[in-house]
Amino acid sequence: MVKIKHVIIIFISFQFQDAFSQSVEIQGKIESDLNVENINVINKTSQFFTITDSEGRFKIKAKLNDTLLFSSIQHKPKTVIIDKNIIVLKAMRVFLEEKINELDEVVVGKILTGNLLLDISKTEGDPPINFYDVGIPGYTGKPATISERKLNEATTGSGIIPLNPIINALTGRTKMLKNRVKIDEKEALMQSIKARLEKDFLASNPLQDDLVMDFFYFCADDENFIVHCKNQTDFKILIFLRMKYRQYLENLRANKN
Structure with a gap:
């Protein structure tokens, strides 16, 4: 009877260990x-x-x-x-606690006293003028990149028959500038993802320090990089990075062999 009890206790212990494993x-x-x-x-x-x-x-x-x-x-x-x-x-x-980024105190320019008339009297220089002050309509959207400005210049022109777009299309310059805009878009998106998700991703997908930048460029080179990562949730982007991580490791192993 005692042996049976011991067997039952041992059996139950194994069941608990198996459950926790x-x-x-x-x-x-x-x-x-x-x-x-x-x-x-x-x-x-x-x-x-x-x-x-x-x-x-x-x-x-x-x-x-x-x-x-x-x-x-x-x-x-x-x-x-x-x-x-x-x-x-x-x-x-x-x-979870709030992350507070504290900055060193920096004093720029003159120290204000809180007395409005006194502070104005101590202010030097004229206020800046913008296009609203002189009644000129202005662009307030996202500033264009250098490549986007060059592409716009290459595809617009004046006159009854604008020659600039025609010449640039025939010489292939327009196509080249469009490709450059796409490359800039990929680069900006890749850098944004790297800055936002690198730490969390590498916590469970380790890479040597000298391979990290190479890996993110490897991801950006994927023909579907923009589709998988632009305007997507972090979760979907992490799934894409995980898939590219496996491919990247396979390429490293193949190159070593």
Whole structure:
């Protein structure tokens, strides 16, 4: 009888160990005084990742002792180790603190006293004049890049038959400038993604420091880079980067062989 009890206890122990060694889907919720949507949730152990919805909720697979990293531009990064309580409940709540970027105090120009008449009397120079002051309509949209300005110059002209666009089309200059605009667009988008997502992506997809820039250019060279990454959510962009990451590693292995 005693032996049977020991066998039952050992069997139950193995059942518990097996249960804790398996990955389970954990439902979580982020709490914060700031916006809780699109917060990156990365399982650094298994390299799974997801993002939160508009209410701060997320689902991610994890097992006992896995490390979850929570990060966003507005919040301080936070790391949570999956314990037995989280595995049993299959749920967790995480509170994120606001990230405050403090700048050194800089005094520019004269110190104001708060007395309006006195401060105005100490101000030197004339106020700047803009096109509204003189009644001239002006452009207030996004400034054009150098390549976009050159393309506009190459495709516009004056006169009954504008020769500038015709000459540039025949010589191939217009086509060349259009390609340059596309390259500039890819470069700007790639740099924006790198600045915003590099840290979180590399946390679960490590690369040597000297390969990081090469990897992001490798992504930008994909013919569908603009389609997958322009005006897309961070989650979709991370999926694309993950796919390119596997291709990049395969290329590195092939070059070594």
